[in-house]
Amino acid sequence: xxxxxxxxxxxxxxxxxxxxxxxxxxxxxxxxxxxxxxxxxxxxxxxxxxxxxxxxxxxxxxxxxxxxxxxxxxxxxxxxxxxxxxxxxxxxxxxxxxxxxxxxxxxxxxxxxxxxxxxxxxxxxxxxxxxxxxxxxxxxxxxxxxxxxxxxxxxxxxxxxxxxxxxxxxxxxxxxxxxxxxxxxxxxxxxxxxxxxxxxxxxxxxxxxxxxxxxxxxxxxxxxxxxxxxxxxxxxxxxxxxxxxxxxxxxxxxxxxxxxxxxxxxxxxxxxxxxxxxxxxxxxxxxxxxxxxxxxxxxxxxxxxxxxxxxxxxxxxxxxxxxxxxxxxxxxxxxxxxxxxxxxxxxxxxxxxxxxxxxxxxxxxxxxxxxxxxxxxxxxxxxxxxxxxxxxxxxxxxxxxxxxxxxxxxxxxxxxxxxxxxxxxxxxxxxxxxxxxxxxxxxxxxxxxxxxxxxxxxxxxxxxxxxxxxxxxxxxxxxxxxxxxxxx
Numbered sequence: 387x388x389x390x391x392x393x394x395x396x397x398x399x400x401x402x403x404x405x406x407x408x409x410x411x412x413x414x415x416x417x418x419x420x421x422x423x424x425x426x427x428x429x430x431x432x433x434x435x436x437x438x439x440x441x442x443x444x445x446x447x448x449x450x451x452x453x454x455x456x457x458x459x460x461x462x463x464x465x466x467x468x469x470x471x472x473x474x475x476x477x478x479x480x481x482x483x484x485x486x487x488x489x490x491x492x493x494x495x496x497x498x499x500x501x502x503x504x505x506x507x508x509x510x511x512x513x514x515x516x517x518x519x520x521x522x523x524x525x526x527x528x529x530x531x532x533x534x535x536x537x538x539x540x541x542x543x544x545x546x547x548x549x550x551x552x553x554x555x556x557x558x559x560x561x562x563x564x565x566x567x568x569x570x571x572x573x574x575x576x577x578x579x580x581x582x583x584x585x586x587x588x589x590x591x592x593x594x595x596x597x598x599x600x601x602x603x604x605x606x607x608x609x610x611x612x613x614x615x616x617x618x619x620x621x622x623x624x625x626x627x628x629x630x631x632x633x634x635x636x637x638x639x640x641x642x643x644x645x646x647x648x649x650x651x652x653x654x655x656x657x658x659x660x661x662x663x664x665x666x667x668x669x670x671x672x673x674x675x676x677x678x679x680x681x682x683x684x685x686x687x688x689x690x691x692x693x694x695x696x697x698x699x700x701x702x703x704x705x706x707x708x709x710x711x712x713x714x715x716x717x718x719x720x721x722x723x724x725x726x727x728x729x730x731x732x733x734x735x736x737x738x739x740x741x742x743x744x745x746x747x748x749x750x751x752x753x754x755x756x757x758x759x760x761x762x763x764x765x766x767x768x769x770x771x772x773x774x775x776x777x778x779x780x781x782x783x784x785x786x787x788x789x790x791x792x793x794x795x796x797x798x799x800x801x802x803x804x805x806x807x808x809x810x811x812x813x814x815x816x817x818x819x820x821x822x823x824x825x826x827x828x829x830x831x832x833x834x835x836x837x838x839x840x841x842x843x844x845x846x847x848x849x850x851x852x853x854x855x856x857x858x859x860x861x862x863x864x865x866x867x868x869x870x871x872x873x874x
């Protein structure tokens with residue numbers, strides 16, 4: 387991703403030398419994404435259908451959570467808004483008022499993305515902003531092991547030099563301490579001015595060499611293992627969403643691709659043995675297993691400085707947050723975009739640019755961290771030691787303040803930048819049983835009968851609009867399925 391974006395956006399400013407080894411495999415379980423990846427694909431000038439066919443992608447309208455707030459509960463975190471704002475007051479405030487009288491329906495009845503997901507329907511959002519079919523977005527579910535080679539080929543065709551090999555020594559300037567070059571196993575020495583560390587959890591440059599400090603967040607996010615396994619696609623419709631199911635020591639993902647289903651169990655090794663986690667995953671998959679379960683080890687946290695000296699860490703070398711909300715590729719994409727925006731001028735790295743990059747990266751990680759903790763903490767589950775600990779733990783002050791703000795009168799902090807805006811927080815709060823004690827007093831200016839009628843009409847209009855959209859599988863056959871599978 388970094389090589390492709392740099393050569394696309396800055397071919398006049400830098401030369402890009404990509405070093406990677408076929409002996410080091412692709413993690414390959416980052417199969418679910420957020421809508422922001424669409425802008426990255428468009429930025430590279432890649433046709434969406436071409437990308438989808440190359441990666442066996444499907445469309446994604448959100449993430450469906452099972453058993454998080456209580457056992458038996460279910461809700462969708464949709465990529466889109468709820469209802470329509472009126473008089474500068476968020477829609478959910480009107481819904482909260484009607485909910486108190488036992489009317490108003492479910493919050494999810496006012497989300498086009500949710501209605502589409504329930505009916506397994508899909509079409510791109512309408513371009514007319516006055517249409518309720520413009521109030522949602524979408525992402526992709528794809529095969530990450532195909533995405534990386536796809537981008538590598540893209541980058542090489544546009545001038546990126548690629549060297550196959552392993553780094554055996556990192557060379558440094560004696561006076562500044564900057565990285566000056568890389569010594570490869572083949573004997574080749576690669577020099578450069580700026581180094582982008584995409585070496586994963588090893589963090590060869592930013593961690594092993596420059597010793598950039600790691601902030602450990604495992605006391606808030608204790609899941610430190612995942613067991614992953616693909617399976618054959620079962621019969622039935624292809625779901626246009628990712629599924630997350632709470633387990634006794636973590637949660638399980640299900641990601642439907644056009645050619646198979648990705649499955650995994652993210653768990654805390656302090657709360658369940660690895661063998662038990664693998665057994666639980668195998669028993670839960672809905673199709674024939676296509677490989678043996680494999681275990682991934684990780685720890686939640688981030689670097690204090692993701693840009694240190696002349697090394698920029700991107701992806702797992704920079705930090706890790708479990709894929710509960712499909713944020714890993716987004717974090718890599720965001721860092722790449724900031725690097726391009728703050729790229730050194732005339733080869734000189736400015737302290738101010740480096741500091742701004744780190745501020746923005748930290749902002750994203752910290753916000754996402756709080757959002758993930760919310761999924762674990764906002765629960766009434768006490769049926770296992772894991773969930774009981776998550777329910778009763780002390781959360782970061784920044785999250786505690788957000789929860790208290792919402793509990794008081796349904797208010798959600800409004801942001802102008804970063805990930806997970808008001809609808810996302812609303813979905814998880816309501817979906818996991820965090821219900822405000824009151825609502826915005828401005829909604830009381832409307833009569834209850836008139837407000838109830840307006841909400842009933844809106845629910846019906848949304849239901850009818852979603853019902854007219856194509857079936858997800860049918861749309862996929864026409865626009866995103868590989869040609870060999872459609873017979874074209």
